[in-house]
Amino acid sequence: MKITPTEIPDVLLIEPQVFGDERGFFYESYNERTLLEKANISGHFVQDNHSCSAKNVLRGLHYQIKQPQGKLVRVVVGEVFDVAVDLRTSSQYFGRSVSARLSATNKHMLWIPSGFAHGFLVLSASAEFLYKTTDYYAPDHERTIIWNDPDLAIAWPLEVEPIVSAKDRMGKGLNAVELYP
Numbered sequence: 001m002k003i004t005p006t007e008i009p010d011v012l013l014i015e016p017q018v019f020g021d022e023r024g025f026f027y028e029s030y031n032e033r034t035l036l037e038k039a040n041i042s043g044h045f046v047q048d049n050h051s052c053s054a055k056n057v058l059r060g061l062h063y064q065i066k067q068p069q070g071k072l073v074r075v076v077v078g079e080v081f082d083v084a085v086d087l088r089t090s091s092q093y094f095g096r097s098v099s100a101r102l103s104a105t106n107k108h109m110l111w112i113p114s115g116f117a118h119g120f121l122v123l124s125a126s127a128e129f130l131y132k133t134t135d136y137y138a139p140d141h142e143r144t145i146i147w148n149d150p151d152l153a154i155a156w157p158l159e160v161e162p163i164v165s166a167k168d169r170m171g172k173g174l175n176a177v178e179l180y181p
């Protein structure tokens, strides 16, 4: 497993060791001890999520102001452009984002600690997205930053106008959202 800090060093790109043979492939998609020893990820994961989306779907940018969730994310079908936005007010990277292309082919994962908003755009015909979270879904505490907030200036690799949920269309700009206490 190769672990590389991104431009926001607390967000980690994780490249698992994939064993291919005539039958197909095998890799460890989660190993608590390895992640603790190599990446200091000590999160206790309490929820696993799985979503499927069509091409050009954009989900996010989501975070929870209470019960913030660290997320270990990956793709098992297709490819997404995944984005994490630093919302930690004390961070030198506040308001900055990092992105990574995660796909069923590259099997890359991203570790996004709590304190970030998260979203992704589907680049392939469809994409199945799997992630572990360090706290439970808490809809009352969930907030959405609008994906195209000019203050964030995320360079989404859009081919067409994205497909966005009604909730996400109501997202606010960084300058208007409630931040982590």
Ligand SMILES: Cc1cn([C@H]2C[C@H](O)[C@@H](COP(=O)(O)OP(=O)(O)O[C@H]3O[C@@H](C)C(=O)[C@@H](O)[C@H]3O)O2)c(=O)[nH]c1=O
Residues within 6 Å of the ligand: 049, 051, 059, 060, 061, 062, 063, 118, 119, 120, 137, 165, 167
């Ligand atoms: C996220 C979530 C949703 N739901 C329900 C609520 C709703 O009826 C339905 C769809 O919810 P959403 O539209 O919020 O799903 P989605 O837009 O996929 O939300 C997810 O987006 C990505 C970017 C994230 O980072 C995740 O943490 C999560 O916020 O599923 C749960 O029951 N548990 C959950 O943990």
